[in-house]
Amino acid sequence: MARVGGFERAPRILVGLSGGGDSVALTLLLRRWVAARGGDLLAVAVDHGLRPESAAEAAAVGAAMARLGVPHRVMRWEGDKPSSGLQAAARSARRRLLELACAEAGCLHLALAHNRDDQAETLLLRLSRGSGIDGLAGMAASGTAGLVRVIRPCLEFSHERLLATCRAAGVGWVEDPSNRNPRFARARLRAVGDLLAGEGLSVDRLADTARRAARARAALDHATAALLARAASLHPEGWIRLDPVALADAPEEIGLRALTRCLTVVGGDEHPPRDAAVERLYGGMCDSVTVGRASFPGCTLAGCRIAPRRGGVVIAREATAVAGPQQATPGERLWWDRRFIVIPSADRTAPVTVAALGAAGWARLVADNPDVRGHDAPALVRPTLPALWSDGVVVAVPSLGFRRAGEPPGDVVRFSPALPLAGPAFPVVSARGGII
Numbered sequence: 001m002a003r004v005g006g007f008e009r010a011p012r013i014l015v016g017l018s019g020g021g022d023s024v025a026l027t028l029l030l031r032r033w034v035a036a037r038g039g040d041l042l043a044v045a046v047d048h049g050l051r052p053e054s055a056a057e058a059a060a061v062g063a064a065m066a067r068l069g070v071p072h073r074v075m076r077w078e079g080d081k082p083s084s085g086l087q088a089a090a091r092s093a094r095r096r097l098l099e100l101a102c103a104e105a106g107c108l109h110l111a112l113a114h115n116r117d118d119q120a121e122t123l124l125l126r127l128s129r130g131s132g133i134d135g136l137a138g139m140a141a142s143g144t145a146g147l148v149r150v151i152r153p154c155l156e157f158s159h160e161r162l163l164a165t166c167r168a169a170g171v172g173w174v175e176d177p178s179n180r181n182p183r184f185a186r187a188r189l190r191a192v193g194d195l196l197a198g199e200g201l202s203v204d205r206l207a208d209t210a211r212r213a214a215r216a217r218a219a220l221d222h223a224t225a226a227l228l229a230r231a232a233s234l235h236p237e238g239w240i241r242l243d244p245v246a247l248a249d250a251p252e253e254i255g256l257r258a259l260t261r262c263l264t265v266v267g268g269d270e271h272p273p274r275d276a277a278v279e280r281l282y283g284g285m286c287d288s289v290t291v292g293r294a295s296f297p298g299c300t301l302a303g304c305r306i307a308p309r310r311g312g313v314v315i316a317r318e319a320t321a322v323a324g325p326q327q328a329t330p331g332e333r334l335w336w337d338r339r340f341i342v343i344p345s346a347d348r349t350a351p352v353t354v355a356a357l358g359a360a361g362w363a364r365l366v367a368d369n370p371d372v373r374g375h376d377a378p379a380l381v382r383p384t385l386p387a388l389w390s391d392g393v394v395v396a397v398p399s400l401g402f403r404r405a406g407e408p409p410g411d412v413v414r415f416s417p418a419l420p421l422a423g424p425a426f427p428v429v430s431a432r433g434g435i436i
């Protein structure tokens, strides 16, 4: 737990409990760890509804949890199920439901029971796909997903050892039939792994490779963070000013990583853009330093608009890629455009719509309120700002400090992308204990 560290004084942890031996063992271990700190543990099972017996299994696991005094909740994956890519769809639905359960229970930490064998398997999969150093680092012991921190405290322990933990506690578990179903990629891979084991490609070796790659990646991340501290300034309206000279002076790998991170933060996408596209952009920016500014006219990539401006390069959200309108309830948190936390003032009497200000919205705002013009966000950023609308009229743009006459104070807009510019992300806890 120290390795996946960063807990509040009385930790509230949600464990993803499939009912398999790994997650039952993790629940047993966490139950003790949390109790010793006066915290709370909640076990959540996602019932994918893919097998007729899954509901009964979840209920049986719930009964076992009741005997252990661990609160247990079942969440169902509703809706149509795809006929291909079923396992991937189930995994993403499961993660979404577990994150939702965390938000509802006010838990910052989602514990998953991935173990050393899973890590080796992940590595094998990534090796077979020609992964770079990021992929070879395998699954991280801690990371973020949306607004929760995902922790994998069992990553160093073997499946066998976790089963032994359950046996020692006298608690049973459910065998997951999908693990033996060759229809699924992971199950296929497991079979291949068994074959490779005969060639000396042991789980230990693979897990060790992942550990070394993770250390190498940490060193690269450190250098990238140092470069970003010199080269980038992040603005609360969700844009970055980048110094291409500092970028061009850095080793190429570090420069590329820094640029990728900027695009990910501003574009709001958790998945980095394609390497080749970032390399082209990086080349163009470096040329603008050596050949001259005119050689880099700017471009769009990964939901961002990248444009040379006085004092460096501006990376802004691409106006046409911004999320559509979303209704927001007074006092309730909304994550808009995967980049902004928006909480309309609790003093509002009706829901408002959160949508981009847009070029027309900006023009109208400036015409009616000439004083907002002084704001120093670059022109290409302004249309992308989150605005609160009601009946087709902008009632507030908190990023600009604008509020229409008669509107209540207290609307909150905070830039909060899925990934931070550097270092790990930690969600913020509101005064009421919920994640904001």
Ligand SMILES: Nc1ncnc2c1ncn2[C@@H]1O[C@H](COP(=O)(O)OP(=O)(O)OP(=O)(O)O)[C@@H](O)[C@H]1O
Residues within 6 Å of the ligand: 015, 016, 017, 018, 022, 023, 044, 045, 046, 047, 048, 091, 094, 111, 112, 113, 114, 118
């Ligand atoms: N149905 C479920 N309900 C709740 N938690 C689950 C469920 N299935 C899996 N988990 C959690 O996720 C962990 C990993 O599960 P699994 O090995 O099936 O991998 P995965 O979620 O498909 O992710 P990956 O493919 O990255 O390994 C489990 O140990 C458990 O903590």
